[in-house]
Amino acid sequence: MDHVQIAEKVDEAAVFAWLKTYISNVLGMDQASIKGSDGLDSLGLDSALTTALAMDLETWLGVEIPLAILFEAETLDNIATGVAREAERQHATAG
Amino acid sequence: MLNRGDQIAHQMFQQAQLPGQPRQKVIDSPHLHKMQRMHFFLFDVLPILGTACAIVLLFFHPITTVDLTLFFVFWMLSGLGISIGYHRLFTHRSFKASAPVRAALGIFGSMAGQGGVISWTAMHRRHHELGDQEGDLHSPNLHGSGFSGKIKGFIHAHFTWMVAHPYPNVVHYAPDLLKDRVMIWVNRHYYTWIILGLLIPTVIGGLVSQSWMGALTGFLWGGMVRMFIVEQGIFALNSLCHLIGRRRFVTDDQSTNISWLAPFIFGESWHHNHHAFPGSASFGLAWYRIDPGYWVIRLLALFGQAWDIKVPTKEQIERREIRSA
Structure with missing residues (x-):
């Protein structure tokens, strides 16, 4: 199994790396073939799988992610940006 | 052994050095609830209205053999698809x-x-995991005691739980299906199959009768009424089969068997037997109990299309029975 890269600080790059690992594992895809410009739908994640991804992402980050970020974003890059921003915002308010 | 989803989660926890915090298994979200309300209206409320229309229409236009045939064929196909496919094969892997x-x-x-x-598979596996305890998506037994509690529970378990409900983590609950390319494809085109299931009886009804009225009654009987009947049968498992009826085994839930319902829902109402032996392809657990779902599995086996059919032995059944002291 591929190794998961987790950065010290959860930034866009770390979220993107997590998304790539998770999606490649769930769909049995080559991790290198997943690009930031890919959308969840075009990769083959329907709403059921996207919701599962959201739940595991929330557990990993320890913060609640509004599903709209995942469902409304066009690309993985957009998702990584939105999720990292949300995580930072929630950590700031909590701290 | 850990399943694939758990392996991923496990690895991520370890590398992130998180304390073994439990995986999130269900989620409630306004976004999902909106989708659920839409689905509920289209496929649970509309068939009721469609059935009412079909009944009213009977006063003006007698039902034809074509309508009855379309009803019967599509009732069988979609009902067996749920009982044998969704339930006994995909959720419980009983063959x-x-x-x-x-x-x-x-x-x-x-x-x-x-x-x-x-x-469906993920939600039903959760139902078995938590049968009639907090977190069961459709238990009739968590709504207070007494008669009014039972009535509230019945309405929830039979119908209204579907309006908005927690949604399960499919990577956690159904990792086996996610590995099956065929099932991924079937799942992706869910709405196409529903539309085909309504369109085919409409077209056949119209072509056979050479009339628009035939298309309408084909749609109503082969589409709306059969959808309504299959649904009411399956909903009765969630409501009646956890409220009234007989029990013969020791189980953690409050499931029951209702014998008279069995011919109308493909043998599914041996629901208590099923909770006692969820991995069994047979719900009747004996040849003399009406279990059409199991009979069709045996028929498929006869043609080499089904194999490794799991059924408990007589001894395995007997040792689970309730003994009066």
């Missing part, structure tokens, strides 16, 4: 089947309008 049979059962089951096969 194995060839790829064409898996695809056909998944497609016919989808036509029942009870959700995509992966969602």
